[in-house]
Amino acid sequence: MTEKKIRVLVAKPGLDGHDRGAKVVARALRDAGMEVIYTGLRQTPEMIAEAALQEDVDVVGLSILSGAHMALAPRILELLKANGQDKVRVFIGGIIPDEDMPRLKEMGIAGIYGPGASTEDIIKDVREAVK
Amino acid sequence: MSLTQAVLEGNRLALARLLTQVENNSPESRVALTELFPYTGRSHLIGVTGAPGTGKSSLVNQLALYYRKNHDRKVAIIAVDPSSPFTGGAVLGDRVRMRDLSGDSGVFIRSMASRGSLGGISQTTAAIAQVFDAAGYEIIIIETVGAGQSEVDIARLAHTTLVVEAPGLGDDIQAIKAGILEIADVLVINKADHPGVENTERALRTTLELAHPTTRVFRHHGQAMTVAAPVTDSKLWIPPINRTVATEGKGITELAVSIAKHAEHLRQSGDWTARDRARLGSEMEALLQETLMARFFESIRQEKYEEVMEKVLNRDLSPYEAVKSLLNGRETGKEKS
Ligand code: B12
Ligand SMILES: Nc1nc2c(ncn2[C@@H]2O[C@H](COP(=O)(O)OP(=O)(O)OP(=O)(O)O)[C@@H](O)[C@H]2O)c(=O)[nH]1
Ligand SMILES: [Mg+2]
Numbered sequence: 001m002t003e004k005k006i007r008v009l010v011a012k013p014g015l016d017g018h019d020r021g022a023k024v025v026a027r028a029l030r031d032a033g034m035e036v037i038y039t040g041l042r043q044t045p046e047m048i049a050e051a052a053l054q055e056d057v058d059v060v061g062l063s064i065l066s067g068a069h070m071a072l073a074p075r076i077l078e079l080l081k082a083n084g085q086d087k088v089r090v091f092i093g094g095i096i097p098d099e100d101m102p103r104l105k106e107m108g109i110a111g112i113y114g115p116g117a118s119t120e121d122i123i124k125d126v127r128e129a130v131k
Numbered sequence: 132m133s134l135t136q137a138v139l140e141g142n143r144l145a146l147a148r149l150l151t152q153v154e155n156n157s158p159e160s161r162v163a164l165t166e167l168f169p170y171t172g173r174s175h176l177i178g179v180t181g182a183p184g185t186g187k188s189s190l191v192n193q194l195a196l197y198y199r200k201n202h203d204r205k206v207a208i209i210a211v212d213p214s215s216p217f218t219g220g221a222v223l224g225d226r227v228r229m230r231d232l233s234g235d236s237g238v239f240i241r242s243m244a245s246r247g248s249l250g251g252i253s254q255t256t257a258a259i260a261q262v263f264d265a266a267g268y269e270i271i272i273i274e275t276v277g278a279g280q281s282e283v284d285i286a287r288l289a290h291t292t293l294v295v296e297a298p299g300l301g302d303d304i305q306a307i308k309a310g311i312l313e314i315a316d317v318l319v320i321n322k323a324d325h326p327g328v329e330n331t332e333r334a335l336r337t338t339l340e341l342a343h344p345t346t347r348v349f350r351h352h353g354q355a356m357t358v359a360a361p362v363t364d365s366k367l368w369i370p371p372i373n374r375t376v377a378t379e380g381k382g383i384t385e386l387a388v389s390i391a392k393h394a395e396h397l398r399q400s401g402d403w404t405a406r407d408r409a410r411l412g413s414e415m416e417a418l419l420q421e422t423l424m425a426r427f428f429e430s431i432r433q434e435k436y437e438e439v440m441e442k443v444l445n446r447d448l449s450p451y452e453a454v455k456s457l458l459n460g461r462e463t464g465k466e467k468s
Contacts, residue, residue, distance in 0.1 A: 004155055005219070005244070030220035035244050040227035047233045051226060054240055056147035084144045 006034040006130055008059040011048045012041050013076065014066040021093055021115075022063035028119035029061075029126065045072060049079035052088060058130045059110075065094040074107055089129040093117065134159070135166040138266050143239065146266055150241055153258045164258060167265035172407065174207075174264040175394055178285035180251060180275040180314070181295030186321040187274050188228035189377035190295060190386075195232055197383050198270050205237045207268035209259055211252050213276050214244040221245075225274055239268065250284030251275035257288050257414070286314035287413070290406060291393045293386075294370075295319045296335065298327035312342045315370045317389045323374040323382065335372055368396050431457065 010026045012019055019041055026036045037055050039047070052060050060080070064072060069092060080088050092104065093113040101112055111125045134152075137145030152160035177194070179187045188210065195206045210225035223242035232238045245253045252275055263271050275285050286292045294315035299322075318339075320331050371389045375382035397403040428436075439457055442448040448456070 007151075026222050030215060030222045031218050033218045033220045035214075035221045035223060037223045037226060037242050040224075040230070043230075047230065050233055051240075053144060053147055055242060056151045 006059065006126065007037065007055060007057040008034050008061055008126065009037045009039065009048070009052050009055060009057045010061045010063065011039045011043045011051070012063050013043050013045060013048060013072045014064055014068045015042060016066035017041060018065040018094070019063070021065065022061075025061060025063065025093060025119065025122060028123060032123040032127075034126070045075040045079055048076055049083055049085075052080060052085060053083050057088060059089050059091065059126055061091045061093065061126075063093050064096070067095065069094070069096055069104070070100055073104055073109060077107055077109075089126075091122070091126065091129075093122075133166075135163045138163075138167070138262065139170065141267070143236070146239065146262070147241075149262055150259055153262055154243065154253075154255050156255060160258075164261060167262060170265035171261050172264065173267075174260070174269055174271045175291070176260055176264075176289045177270065177272045177390060178275065178289030178292040179272060179295060180282050180285050180292065181277055181319075181321075182297075183277045185277070185295045185297040186375075186377045187277060187295050188225040190293075190319065190321055190375060191225075191272050191274050192229045192231055193375075193377050193380050193383045194272060194387065194390075195229070195238055195270075196380070197387050199232075199235060199237055201387075203237075204269040205267055206239075206270045206272065207260075207263035207266075208232075208238070208240040208272045208274070209243060209256060209263070210240065210274045211243045211245055211256060211276050214246050216247070219246075239263070245276050248284075251277070251282030252284050252288065257410070260288065283314060287410065290397060290403065291316045291390050293317045293319050293390070295321050296331055297322040298325045298331045312338060312370065316368065316393050317386070318370050318372045319375055319386060320372065321375045321377050324376045324379070328374065332372060332374070339370065339372075368393065368400075427458075 008029055010022050010029070012022050022038070026038050029036045037051065037057065039051050048060065048062075060076070062073065062076065073090070073092060077090060080086065080090070089110040090108065091111045091113070092109055096104070096112050096114060104112060110129050111122070113122060134145050134149050138149055149160070149163055153164065179191055181187055191208055191210070195208060198204050198206050208229065210223065212221055212223045212225060214221045221244035223244060225242060226240060229240055232240065241259065243253050243256060243259065245251075248254050252273065256273065260271050260273065273285060273289060275282050292314050294311045296319065298320065318335055320328060320335070371392075373382060373386045373389050375386055397406065436457070439448065439453045443450055443453045
């Protein structure tokens with residue numbers, strides 16, 4: 001029997017083109033032995049939830065540098081739940097002001113990371129979250 | 132309700148979860164595959180292979196759109212990307228080119244990592260296709276890793292294999308290996324908007340011509356004459372060459388026609404059944420092997436096996452004699468004198 005692989009969807013919702021962070025994180029997770037599905041830029045919450053379902057991922061990682069996180073995150077959480085994927089853990093990275101963090105955590109976001117975040121921490125947290 | 136039943140009823144979450152089980156080769160998945168087996172054998176499996184970056188994913192996207200619009204058939208896509216040999220991880224990026232398909236519940240895209248398999252697909256890709264087949268996806272498109280090697284595994288699995296080339300990626304005949312013709316049912320020159328299409332097509336035609344001569348040259352009164360070669364085998368299928376521009380959706384209808392013609396050819400010639408038989412046959416052989424081995428090791432004491440192995444190591448027994456004696460269960464004779 002093959003060992004169970006951690007499957008992660010890394011997506012960029014919103015309209016900005018900042019994709020470096022998403023790619024850095026995708027590669028780091030791959031190098032940590034995970035299978036990362038990368039969906040590219042300008043994903044709507046619906047597209048993200050649909051991909052998460054088809055790919056049966058354990059984790060959804062959102063990279064948001066546009067400032068639209070307070071609109072996008074709850075919508076994506078809601079759609080995941082509606083699809084029966086309430087066990088999927090959601091992480092966010094990008095430009096997230098400190099004052100938004102408590103509310104995001106409250107919604108159920110598993111981890112939040114800003115510029116300069118260490119990929120080792122991200123890997124550790126993702127592994128911890130799917131245990 | 133069981134997972135299989137939910138899958139048969141069209142529950143997409145159940146389908147996604149079963150695919151994971153199958154990919155992990157879990158004991159539950161074996162039960163499920165057995166339950167689903169009677170519902171399989173209805174889909175057309177289309178393989179898409181070719182060197183990295185030739186536009187396979189973009190083509191798959193267009194083909195799926197075509198089948199949805201014109202035939203209203205449910206389409207499943209299995210997109211395989213390589214696993215890192217060092218970490219076992221993978222970045223699966225084919226979905227980036229398939230965004231047009233989102234929001235359509237008649238399409239299901241699943242990305243897979245090759246997980247150490249070298250043939251362009253993973254070991255469980257065939258089983259994943261079986262699940263989609265049972266779940267009523269009439270068209271199943273499988274995009275391979277795209278190592279640029281002749282990927283025989285996909286040709287064995289798919290009914291119709293498309294080999295995708297692009298201008299500029301080695302237009303010379305040298306680069307277009309005859310090997311691809313063993314697996315290609317349809318040749319696609321994608322990126323036909325790029326310069327050099329003519330060269331690529333000429334190179335492909337030359338390679339094709341070598342494999343399937345359509346004309347014959349002979350000497351007549353000292354002059355070379357060209358005549359049409361006799362069609363010796365009515366079952367013969369010569370891979371058509373299709374030009375496409377996947378990013379603009381050009382040439383897709385024609386490509387779909389080639390694919391349909393190939394399916395028709397397989398059905399008429401009996402090759403459809405023959406391929407099915409070959410595929411199921413090798414699946415059965417693999418299982419037989421696995422089961423017989425397991426049964427054998429259950430029936431024999433570990434010490435006995437080691438004992439015989441030792442004799443082989445000392446050149447007292449050939450492997451052939453060793454197997455014979457192990458299967459007979461007798462003590463091994465032939466001592467060193
Ligand atoms: C490089 C850059 C660009 C490049 C982007 C190139 C590209 N392809 O990515 C270019 C020049 C194109 C650009 C353009 C713009 N940019 Co700009 N850009 C930056 C800059 C300087 C660095 C971003 C970056 O790549 N960092 C490197 C990566 C590796 O870091 P990261 O993305 O932060 O990712 C890390 C973490 O955030 C986290 N992470 C990120 N994603 C994820 C995902 C998951 C799942 C996890 C777990 C973690 C995680 O981990 C990563 C590793 O540490 C930032 C400023 C800054 N210091 O962040 C501004 C910045 C993001 N840009 C900004 C703006 C406003 C713009 C423009 C609108 C400017 C304009 N007026 O034209 C345009 C928008 C263009 C567009 N189409 O969207 C603002 C955003 C403001 C805001 N959100 O409130 C910033 C913050 C600058 C600023 N201080 O004003 N930009
Ligand atoms: N000009 C042009 N570009 C194309 C065409 N088809 C695909 N592309 C581009 O070629 C690049 C690679 O396309 P993909 O569809 O990802 O190719 P692929 O063969 O799936 O790539 P891998 O999966 O990485 O092997 C992308 O930038 C596409 O936009 C085409 O017909 N014409
Ligand atoms: Mg691809």
